[in-house]
Amino acid sequence: MEFINIALSNLPVTPENNQQPSEGMQTGLDLKEKLSEKMKMAVEHDFFAGIYYLQGKYGHTYRELSTSRNLLQQIYREILEYYIDGTWVLLESAAPIILRTQDAKSKHFLQLGFRDLESSRLFHQRGSNIGKKLYTNQINFYKQGIKRVRRARKYGVLAILESRTPVEEKKEYQYVSYDEVRNPSITEDVKEYDRVLNKMIGLISRQLVDATIQSSTRGYPLELDLIEMHQDNFGAIIPDHPHLLNRFLSEVETAKFHERQKLPDRSRPSR
DSSP states (O other): OHHHHHHHHTSOOOOSTTOOOOHHHHHHHHHHHHHHHHHHHHHHHHHHHHHHHHTTOHHHHHHHHHHHHHHHHHHHHHHHHHHHHHHHHHHHHHHHHHHHHTOHHHHHHHHHHHHHHHHHHHHHHHHHHSOTTOHHHHHHHHHHHHHHHHHHHHHHHHHHHHHHSOGGGSGGGSOOOHHHHHSOOOOOOOOHHHHHHHHHHHHHHTTSSOSEEEEOTTSSOEEEEHHHHHHHHTTOOOTTSOOHHHHHHHTOOHHHHHHHHSOOOOSSOOO
16 A cells, blocks of 8 residues: 555645646546545555454455455556556657657667556556456556556656757766866765756756646646656655545544444344
């Protein structure tokens, strides 16, 4: 649940100040609303399974776990499908300028992105084609697909940033003196996450890269926020997005469990 909670929590949130969301954002909002209901039910059934297990009622435990896992595999599958479509849009948006400039590094990133995208699609296919009640196996396939498509999106972001960076600013084209080679300056070890994020923010602020990408080429409107996508790629919950799993755990209605424990009404009075 923790893994898919990050992806679900990072789906778009309703704009503040009653602003009207775009069509692409509305697609993400509708998906989040639908999957949040399933996630809430999955959390409840998982909680009930834990209570039944402590009571030694293993048949009830199995049924509750099966229901919870079935809901989870549905969430995993729909998230993966949404990610695959979004990644297609990301990579296709990067392709025209890369093919026009023939930048070798950007082209390599783009090829790696399409490779991992195809790999994630195969994981989705495998998860969809196994036994309908092998929920854990389905979840594992979809989980691997999400990991792979996130890597494809990383390559897509790198391809966009590399293709939009002016040639004179690229490291391989900058002048380096002999003294700098012999006595390199000590630089801070910046993590990849921060390095890419800082470069992305810089290019967006200079209007060399669009902050969002909108498209309807997948049959429905999609809107991709590059900064939010970058944060999700590294498995981090976007700062202004609520942690849905914690909320659902705090909202578990134990009264529903107690209702199940009640004895059934007698159909006729006892003698």
